[in-house]
Amino acid sequence: MSQPLDIAVIGATGSVGETLVQILEELEFPVGTLHLLASMESAGSSVMFAGKKVRVREVDSFDFSQVKLAFFAAGPAVSRSFASKAHAAGCSVIDLSGELEHAVALVPEANPEQVAGLSLPALITSPSASAVALAVALAPLKGLLDIERVQVMASLAVSAQGKEAVGELARQTAELLNARPLEPRFFDRQIAFNVLAQVGAVDAHGHSAVERRLVKELRALLDMPALKISVSCVQVPVFFGDSLSVAVQSRGPVDLGAVNQALEAAASIELVEADDYPTPVGDAVGQDVVYVGRVRHGIDEPEQLNLWLTTDNLRKGAALNAVQVGQLLLKHRL
């Protein structure tokens, strides 16, 4: 086992941060002192780690030179304000916000070799949950297919937007079932029993930040900088677990037998047979793997591979990947 490492988790009271602290414990990450940090509003509470209560302190006054590694799970604004400060203090940063322009996107199942090239302290992005799921599923297929285009429709769970979004879906649903008038708060309209065509605001070209992030990160993770990726991210009334409908366009016929074999062999993939299919609730949520199902050709198109992916957006898609990146960093560099 490696030498214990002093670590900071920023955003420790949020959905991803809480899960991340749990996973550090579950995976027996060699933690020396654990510093739990949050913005002013969330500081003061306590979080359990390894049988002890750890007090959550304000990130503003933290001296990052005390730690070697920091996980940023507090959202874009906090990452923008404090990640480069931490990095300048000599601390390697694993950021979950996607806000750090020069950070290297890492998914151990897809591009572990990138760790060798990092200068220390490292600046790393743990990609969006959709990009993690896609990278895990497509990395084993890269050698099998001459990929021309990847088309993705991601149906995202509300929990990616935090605990308030989870509460809002529950509250709206209860109000509707009780025939009470609906007053949207967190979302700008009804999310219960509805589908929202976009997640967050869109830019002048009509793309949302999660869509742009997915394209950028997936290209980096697969080391295919010119890959054509079409993406639509929509918000579905699901608490936990993202679902992705994926069509991979290949330049030649797709050998489904070989695809199934490669997916079956991948350690982080649970392949579901053709007479069944995985769903977020009941399969993916709480699990450490990406579920893959509905493996098929396109209708009248042997050059197209269709897949259905589902994954725990807080766990495999976020907290677990970040900790696994930490393990990789620890093994090779720190």
Place this chain on the structure above:
Amino acid sequence: MSQPLDIAVIGATGSVGETLVQILEELEFPVGTLHLLASMESAGSSVMFAGKKVRVREVDSFDFSQVKLAFFAAGPAVSRSFASKAHAAGCSVIDLSGELEHAVALVPEANPEQVAGLSLPALITSPSASAVALAVALAPLKGLLDIERVQVMASLAVSAQGKEAVGELARQTAELLNARPLEPRFFDRQIAFNVLAQVGAVDAHGHSAVERRLVKELRALLDMPALKISVSCVQVPVFFGDSLSVAVQSRGPVDLGAVNQALEAAASIELVEADDYPTPVGDAVGQDVVYVGRVRHGIDEPEQLNLWLTTDNLRKGAALNAVQVGQLLLKHRL
């Protein structure tokens, strides 16, 4: 106004059939005698039409030579058993099941010219709700784009599967919110707060019947028999209103200005501006148009057009289209 026509509606007690009877009244369809029919289990009840109660009778014993036009809205089994019998009796059939192999798929906004070529009595399919929505949205764009491929991810409402499916989503949701154990009945697993990767069973190639139907009907409606269409239909926990994420691959750059203009000009389309987007609940449900939003290029791909469609699956997607086809038939042929 045309001469009143004696008409039969089969499946009059189902979700689509009920809506169809309402729409016949709303649109002042020239109905002489209205015969409401259903399978044995549903016969005996009454449905209101034009201020009068109309008794629903058994389809088995009905003499179809009494009517000139029959709407089949009772599902595949009933259409298979009785549609050709009705046709043989000299009655034009507008079928909503997609089960009649030699029927002509018709959406008045897409291929109205097909009516002229029909031999009477006519055998017509009112296509699936997804195919209707796609045909309405893509027909005005056919002349503008050199379409290479259409990629569709359809998030379908449970109501397409009937009243029992609607009740099951409500029941499951209430049980979960009350922390009672969940016992799936209509669906084979949890649909509340979940996404199911397929709608109905899949064949040996992994495609569901709704996916195959969509491809076949859309090719016919757009008169593009070799069009490449990729499709995934998934089941979302939404009562009413289908949502479609669409990517149209063109052989040249897409002129978004011209696309917006063509969509804006189409009578059956409500185009939603880029700073907003339509949703099934709140926009499409109860309306007679297809809502189109999120009109944009692909990321780094001016040859790709992305769209978001949402439509009332029972109304515009089914009952309304069937009645509008009836109007077209009446105007030109009957």
